[in-house]
Amino acid sequence: MALSRPTITTPGSTGGGGGGGASQGVSANAGTDSSQGNNNNVALSGSATNGNTPYSYAWTVVSQPAGVSSASITNSTSASATLTGIDGSTNGTYVCRLTVTDANGFTSTDRVSVGVEVSTGGGWTDLVNMSFSGMSNQSLTDGAENTIGSDVFWLDGLSGTGTAAIVNGSGLEFSFPNQGGQFSVLLFKGTGISKVNGQWPRFRVAAAWDSINYSSNSDAVGLWVCGLPYSGTQKVPLLKYQYKRNNASAFVMKPAIRKGNLDSSGSDVTHADVATNESTSMVMDVTEGSGGMWRFAYTEGTTTIYSAGSGTIAGSGVIGQGEFATDDSTYWDEGSFNSGPYMGIMLRSTSNGSQSAILKQLIIQQFL
Numbered sequence: 001m002a003l004s005r006p007t008i009t010t011p012g013s014t015g016g017g018g019g020g021g022a023s024q025g026v027s028a029n030a031g032t033d034s035s036q037g038n039n040n041n042v043a044l045s046g047s048a049t050n051g052n053t054p055y056s057y058a059w060t061v062v063s064q065p066a067g068v069s070s071a072s073i074t075n076s077t078s079a080s081a082t083l084t085g086i087d088g089s090t091n092g093t094y095v096c097r098l099t100v101t102d103a104n105g106f107t108s109t110d111r112v113s114v115g116v117e118v119s120t121g122g123g124w125t126d127l128v129n130m131s132f133s134g135m136s137n138q139s140l141t142d143g144a145e146n147t148i149g150s151d152v153f154w155l156d157g158l159s160g161t162g163t164a165a166i167v168n169g170s171g172l173e174f175s176f177p178n179q180g181g182q183f184s185v186l187l188f189k190g191t192g193i194s195k196v197n198g199q200w201p202r203f204r205v206a207a208a209w210d211s212i213n214y215s216s217n218s219d220a221v222g223l224w225v226c227g228l229p230y231s232g233t234q235k236v237p238l239l240k241y242q243y244k245r246n247n248a249s250a251f252v253m254k255p256a257i258r259k260g261n262l263d264s265s266g267s268d269v270t271h272a273d274v275a276t277n278e279s280t281s282m283v284m285d286v287t288e289g290s291g292g293m294w295r296f297a298y299t300e301g302t303t304t305i306y307s308a309g310s311g312t313i314a315g316s317g318v319i320g321q322g323e324f325a326t327d328d329s330t331y332w333d334e335g336s337f338n339s340g341p342y343m344g345i346m347l348r349s350t351s352n353g354s355q356s357a358i359l360k361q362l363i364i365q366q367f368l
Contacts, residue, residue: 026051028100028108035115042083042114044073044096051102055079058099062111065092067307083114087307089123089367092116124204124308128188128364132172140164140172143231145189153344156231157184161352171210172359174221179349181218183240185230187344188364202288202367205343208303208360210281212243215353220244220254223286224346225319227262234258236266237319240346241286241296243276251278255296255315271315276300285311288367292318303360 031045048055059076061083070085071094083096094114101107128151140146142158148166155164159178164186166172176184193200205223212221220242224230227237234240238258245251252273260266279300287295287308297311343364349355 026055026100026102026106026108028098028110030096030098030110030112033113033115035117036086039086039089039116042086042094044081044083044098044112046079046081046098046100046110048079048100048102048108051100051106051108052104054103056101057081058101060097060099062095062097064094065090065116065307067305068092068310069306070310086114086116087309089309090116090307124365124367126363126365127190127193128362130363131361132166133168133170133360135166135168137168138166140166140186142184152189154185154187154189154230154342157182157347159349170358171361173356174347174359175354175356176347176349177215177355178352179347181348181350182232183224183230183234184347185224185344186359187224187226187230187342190341190343193341193366200341203341203343204285204287204308204363204365204367206283206285206305206363206365207345208281208283208305208362209243210303210358210360212280212282212357213354214245214251215355216349216351217245217247218348218350219353219355220346220348221282221357222254222346222348223284223344225286225341225343227341230342234265236260236262236264238266239286239294239317239319241284241314242346242348243282243284243298244273244348246273249278251276253284253296253298253314255317257294257317257319269317271296271317274314283311288319294319305361305363308365 027049029047057077057079059073059081061071064071068087068090070087072085073081073083075081095111097109097111099107099109140155142155146153146155161178163175209221222242225239228235236258240256242254244254254273255271256268258266259269277300281301281303283299283302283305285297293316295316296314298314299311
C-alpha cells in the first residue's frame with residue numbers, strides 16, 4: 001500500500017444493493033512509493049482484490065512539484081501503467097491515484113508517490129529569481145547600472161520618453177515608445193559566474209510578462225542573451241527572442257541568433273515565425289541544452305513561470321556559429337574581456353505610441 005488506506009464507495013444511494021457484501025469489499029492497491037534523482041519514466045503497478053470481477057482501472061496524476069505541469073500517465077486504464085514527463089531537475093513529489101471499479105459499480109481508490117531528489121552535484125540553480133510585484137518602489141536609470149535587491153542590471157536603449165520603474169503590487173513597469181525600431185535591454189551582469197573545469201555552465205532565462213500593449217508593427221518584448229554589454233549595437237554572440245506584432249491581427253514568436261565572427265555585428269539567423277493568440281500575458285523561456293543548442297519556448301495567458309523543459313516549443317538553435325578561439329574559451333569569452341554572458345529582457349518600439357508592458361518575474365539559472 002502507498003499513501004493512504006483504500007477508500008470504498010457504493011454506486012448510487014442504495015447502500016450496496018445488488019452488489020452483495022463481497023462487492024462492497026473491493027480494494028485498490030496502487031503499489032509501493034519510490035524515489036529517484038532523474039527523469040526516467042516510472043512503472044505503476046496496480047491491483048485489486050475482493051469485489052466482483054471484471055475490474056476496470058483508472059490512473060490520474062493528483063499532484064506534482066511546484067512549477068511542474070509535464071507529468072502524465074500512459075496506459076491509464078490498465079492495472080499496469082507508466083508515469084511520464086517527470087522533471088528530473090526539480091525536487092518534489094508526484095502523486096498518482098488509482099481508482100478501481102468492480103463489475104457492480106463499487107469503487108476503491110489508493111495513491112502512490114514518486115519522489116524526485118536532484119543530486120547536489122547537478123540541476124538548475126537560480127542566479128536570479130525576482131518577483132518584481134513584491135518589491136519596493138524603485139525607478140531605474142537608463143544607460144547605467146541599476147542595483148535591484150542584491151543584483152546588478154544594465155539598462156540601456158530607452159528613448160527620452162521611456163521609463164522603467166518597479167511599482168509595488170504591480171511589477172517592473174516599462175513604457176517604451178519612440179525607439180525608432182531599436183532595442184532596449186535590461187541585462188543581468190554574469191561577470192561573477194564561475195566556470196566549471198574551464199567551461200561556462202549552461203544557462204536558462206525565463207520571463208513572465210503582463211499587460212503587454214503595442215502600438216505599431218514590429219513592436220516587441222522578449223528575451224536577450226549576449227556576450228557583451230549591449231549599448232545600441234548587436235554583436236556576436238547574441239540570442240534574441242521576440243514576442244512581436246507583425247500587424248494588428250498577427251502577433252508572433254520570433255527566435256533569432258546572431259551569426260558571424262565574435263565581436264562582429266554579424267547577421268540574424270531566424271526561425272520561422274510562430275503564430276500566437278495575441279495574448280497580453282506571456283511566459284517566455286530560453287534554455288541552453290548540450291552542445292550549445294538553445295530551446296525557445298513560451299506559454300500564453302499566464303504569468304506563472306514553468307520548469308525547465310516545459311512550455312510550447314517555438315524553435316531551437318546554436319549560438320556558437322562564428323569563429324572561435326582555439327584555447328579554452330567558449331562563445332561567452334570575448335577576447336580579453338572574458339566576461340561571461342549578459343542575460344535578461346528586451347523591448348522594441350517603432351513609433352510614438354503607448355507601448356508598455358509589465359515584467360512580473362525574471363528567473364536566470366545555471367545548470368551545474
